Amino acid sequence: MSDVIVRVAARGDGVTADGRHAAFAAPGDTLTPDNVVIPGPHHQTPPCRHFPVCGGCQLQHLDDASYADFLTDRISGALAAQALTAPLRPPLLSPERTRRRAALHAEVKGGAVRLGFSEPASHAIVDVQECWILTPALLAVLAPLRKLLARALKGRARLHVTEVDQGIDLLIEGKLAEGLAIAEGITTFCGAHGIARLAVDDGIGPETRWEPEPVTITLGGVAVPFPTASFLQATREGEASLVAAVREAVGAVRVSADLFAGLGTLALSLPGKVYAAEAGRDAIFALKAGAAQAGRAVFAEHRDLFRRPLTSAECDRFEAIVLDPPRAGAREQVTQLAASKVPVVAYVSCNPSSFARDAEILCKGGYTLDWVQPVGQFRWSTHAELAARFSR
Numbered sequence: 001m002s003d004v005i006v007r008v009a010a011r012g013d014g015v016t017a018d019g020r021h022a023a024f025a026a027p028g029d030t031l032t033p034d035n036v037v038i039p040g041p042h043h044q045t046p047p048c049r050h051f052p053v054c055g056g057c058q059l060q061h062l063d064d065a066s067y068a069d070f071l072t073d074r075i076s077g078a079l080a081a082q083a084l085t086a087p088l089r090p091p092l093l094s095p096e097r098t099r100r101r102a103a104l105h106a107e108v109k110g111g112a113v114r115l116g117f118s119e120p121a122s123h124a125i126v127d128v129q130e131c132w133i134l135t136p137a138l139l140a141v142l143a144p145l146r147k148l149l150a151r152a153l154k155g156r157a158r159l160h161v162t163e164v165d166q167g168i169d170l171l172i173e174g175k176l177a178e179g180l181a182i183a184e185g186i187t188t189f190c191g192a193h194g195i196a197r198l199a200v201d202d203g204i205g206p207e208t209r210w211e212p213e214p215v216t217i218t219l220g221g222v223a224v225p226f227p228t229a230s231f232l233q234a235t236r237e238g239e240a241s242l243v244a245a246v247r248e249a250v251g252a253v254r255v256s257a258d259l260f261a262g263l264g265t266l267a268l269s270l271p272g273k274v275y276a277a278e279a280g281r282d283a284i285f286a287l288k289a290g291a292a293q294a295g296r297a298v299f300a301e302h303r304d305l306f307r308r309p310l311t312s313a314e315c316d317r318f319e320a321i322v323l324d325p326p327r328a329g330a331r332e333q334v335t336q337l338a339a340s341k342v343p344v345v346a347y348v349s350c351n352p353s354s355f356a357r358d359a360e361i362l363c364k365g366g367y368t369l370d371w372v373q374p375v376g377q378f379r380w381s382t383h384a385e386l387a388a389r390f391s392r
């Protein structure tokens with residue numbers, strides 16, 4: 001007996017109709033009784049030589065149609081578990097080579113450097129020679145960075161790379177050797193390879209070693225100061241998809257709130273007056289400074305929305321509320337929202353399960369889930385993102 005793979009489970013395995021799992025199997029593949037995967041029409045040849053050893057991608061064996069179905073299934077499955085349904089729009093997928101931020105690992109052993117993503121469920125580092133998800137600029141900096149680290153890095157480090165307005169923001173979490181030659185090596189590397197800022201955190205917080213101009217990221221047309229290794233939507237395309245969905249959801253509001261605002265990706269794209277709340281101190285002060293400099297009507301508050309969510313009465317001051325919480329979701333905040341009179345809620349999520357749990361709270365409170373827009377900005381990974389509109 002052999003069986004056809006009918007779907008891809010949350011962790012990326014292919015699953016047959018009778019529940020057998022197979023790694024690296026696409027819908028339409030056949031799983032033989034001795035568990036051999038015979039590729040079907042949706043099984044593509046993974047483009048990258050490092051797949052599947054590299055932990056950066058899990059789903060390169062899916063063609064775009066199956067990858068889009070995977071995202072849709074993740075969201076509809078999570079909603080179904082809460083007995084909810086919603087019109088799901090076709091997923092918006094970020095193209096290859098558009099990931100503008102990544103957390104990588106590096107290690108020096110016996111004079112040789114390994115630099116890249118770690119292997120799945122392992123500390124081993126895949127020394128990345130090609131990458132189909134990082135932007136060309138981020139990939140290009142890895143070779144000279146490898147050379148710098150061969151001389152400068154002691155042991156192992158975690159690296160955060162982000163494309164910002166001035167070039168590449170690089171945070172090295174690890175120990176670097178001391179001395180004039182190393183300091184000069186850092187300066188030469190930064191000057192030659194488009195580094196906007198290099199900071200080193202050897203355990204006591206980031207120390208900036210290079211930042212010729214103040215580093216910013218432009219969000220909604222405003223140059224916002226960019227604190228080292230801040231949160232940023234993973235691709236420009238993903239950001240544009242989420243911003244467009246949120247703007248459509250809220251319409252021409254005059255007064256709205258952006259909760260879990262970060263640096264203001266959404267707040268700075270909303271019309272009218274915006275109240276923005278965020279628990280990250282550096283992020284909210286950066287948003288405040290950027291908005292003030294640009295003369296934008298954003299009132300930014302440093303606030304922990306898990307411990308101190310906006311009360312229902314506070315929510316009622318707004319024509320629409322946007323929220324974009326971390327993976328845990330926003331149970332405390334949606335409980336207050338569910339008892340409010342806010343006509344429109346736009347919810348951006350990076351976790352279909354916590355989203356569905358929160359959606360159920362909102363729907364029990366009388367909201368209708370109008371639509372969900374899936375967004376695939378972590379191409380070929382098992383992360384599913386979305387924007388959704390609720391109204392009452």
Ligand SMILES: C[S@@+](CC[C@H](N)C(=O)[O-])C[C@H]1O[C@@H](n2cnc3c(N)ncnc32)[C@H](O)[C@@H]1O
Binds near residue numbers: 265283306325326
């Ligand atoms: C997914 S990010 C979204 C940021 C922003 N909306 C954007 O698009 O760039 C979630 C944000 O929630 C913030 N956050 C996490 N826990 C929080 C809490 N308890 N209260 C308020 N903000 C919190 C994080 O610092 C982060 O900036």
